[in-house]
Amino acid sequence: MDNEVDVFYQELPKVELHAHLNGSVSSQTIEKLISRKPHLNIEHGMTAIGKGQRRTLDECFQVFKVIHQLVDTEEDILMVAIDVIKEFAADGVKYLELRSTPREEKTTGLTKRSYIETVIKAIQQCRSEGVDIDVRFLVAIDRRNGPEVAMETVKLAEEFMLSSDGLVLGLDLSGDPTVGHGRDLLPALQRAKNCGLKLSLHLSEVPSQLEESELLLNLPPDRIGHGTFLHPEVGGSQSVVDKVVENKIPLELCLTSNVKGQTVPCYSKHHFKYWYQMGHPSVICTDDKGVFSTDLSQEYQLAASTFGLSREDVWKISQQAIDCIFAPDNVKQQLKQKWIDLQPQVFK
Numbered sequence: 001m002d003n004e005v006d007v008f009y010q011e012l013p014k015v016e017l018h019a020h021l022n023g024s025v026s027s028q029t030i031e032k033l034i035s036r037k038p039h040l041n042i043e044h045g046m047t048a049i050g051k052g053q054r055r056t057l058d059e060c061f062q063v064f065k066v067i068h069q070l071v072d073t074e075e076d077i078l079m080v081a082i083d084v085i086k087e088f089a090a091d092g093v094k095y096l097e098l099r100s101t102p103r104e105e106k107t108t109g110l111t112k113r114s115y116i117e118t119v120i121k122a123i124q125q126c127r128s129e130g131v132d133i134d135v136r137f138l139v140a141i142d143r144r145n146g147p148e149v150a151m152e153t154v155k156l157a158e159e160f161m162l163s164s165d166g167l168v169l170g171l172d173l174s175g176d177p178t179v180g181h182g183r184d185l186l187p188a189l190q191r192a193k194n195c196g197l198k199l200s201l202h203l204s205e206v207p208s209q210l211e212e213s214e215l216l217l218n219l220p221p222d223r224i225g226h227g228t229f230l231h232p233e234v235g236g237s238q239s240v241v242d243k244v245v246e247n248k249i250p251l252e253l254c255l256t257s258n259v260k261g262q263t264v265p266c267y268s269k270h271h272f273k274y275w276y277q278m279g280h281p282s283v284i285c286t287d288d289k290g291v292f293s294t295d296l297s298q299e300y301q302l303a304a305s306t307f308g309l310s311r312e313d314v315w316k317i318s319q320q321a322i323d324c325i326f327a328p329d330n331v332k333q334q335l336k337q338k339w340i341d342l343q344p345q346v347f348k
């Protein structure tokens with residue numbers, strides 16, 4: 001972690017809605033993975049971006065390739081997912097939607113199906129150990145892999161949505177935004193939507209995606225990842241903003257990730273300000289807490305110090321995130337009650 005975090009932000013109950021599993025692996029877990037696979041000659045500096053460091057988008061995506069080399073068996077995925085869930089719980093996260101791209105690895109026998117089953121197993125194991133966090137899973141489509149793989153992923157996600165007792169709730173569209181076009185993925189995304197999978201789509205993470213965002217907003221998605229370049233001040237358009245506002249589509253905003261990945265020049269210029277000032281539902285998230293050396297408490301504190309938010313403002317942001325979760329209304333009610341119960345302790 002890069003910074004000292006005030007106890008208020010740690011004790012604040014939080015909802016994390018944008019966390020990529022393999023980007024969330026902590027340095028302690030990376031250590032364990034490296035010792036399992038010394039022959040790969042992977043060093044720590046290759047899997048995380050430290051304080052004050054910046055990388056190009058391309059360099060960031062190279063980091064994921066290194067982590068994927070370290071996480072290529074069911075055993076690895078189980079350990080990584082359990083560690084990540086417990087770390088989020090220790091950071092005060094009470095509800096987590098984890099997302100991950102199912103991968104197949106011929107050499108280890110890992111299949112896309114066993115990948116998803118293993119993540120579900122990790123969630124169930126944490127639940128049976130009584131870890132104080134409600135975890136759900138979004139199956140991810142990496143846009144690099146094209147329309148056929150996207151459709152195959154949707155079918156798998158659909159199956160698990162029906163068989164996982166509410167653990168698999170939806171679909172994430174992510175991956176290098178400079179690769180491929182969302183138009184080719186529309187049939188898969190439309191099918192997902194029709195069968196009841198919730199959709200969280202990375203939109204306008206880079207400046208050149210306005211046309212794609214216009215198209216994908218017609219679905220419409222249930223949440224937007226980043227949306228960095230949607231608004232007119234940064235080359236987006238008012239009509240796109242209007243669509244987001246009319247459909248009340250929440251944004252998942254990740255400050256450190258965007259600054260370290262250099263899609264945003266500095267914290268004070270982060271688009272959190274634009275959407276928050278409009279009163280639009282905006283959820284603070286980590287994106288890749290391992291790669292970007294952060295956690296959710298730190299992201300809340302950063303938002304507060306950058307944009308002059310009071311503790312009451314921060315509380316409201318964390319509470320309103322509950323309305324943006326994909327789990328059904330009874331889960332929202334339980335979480336709202338939890339927030340009420342915890343409030344005196346947090347503001348003591």
Ligand SMILES: CC(C)=CCNc1ncnc2c1ncn2[C@@H]1O[C@H](COP(=O)(O)O)[C@@H](O)[C@H]1O
Pocket residue numbers: 020021022023056057058060061064065099100101102140142174175176177202205257258260261262287288
């Ligand atoms: C480069 C950068 C600034 C990253 C942050 N923004 C991101 N944008 C798009 N896709 C992402 C991002 N972070 C993680 N991912 C996706 O999540 C994957 C890692 O988690 P997993 O293997 O799906 O479990 C990456 O390979 C990529 O497909």
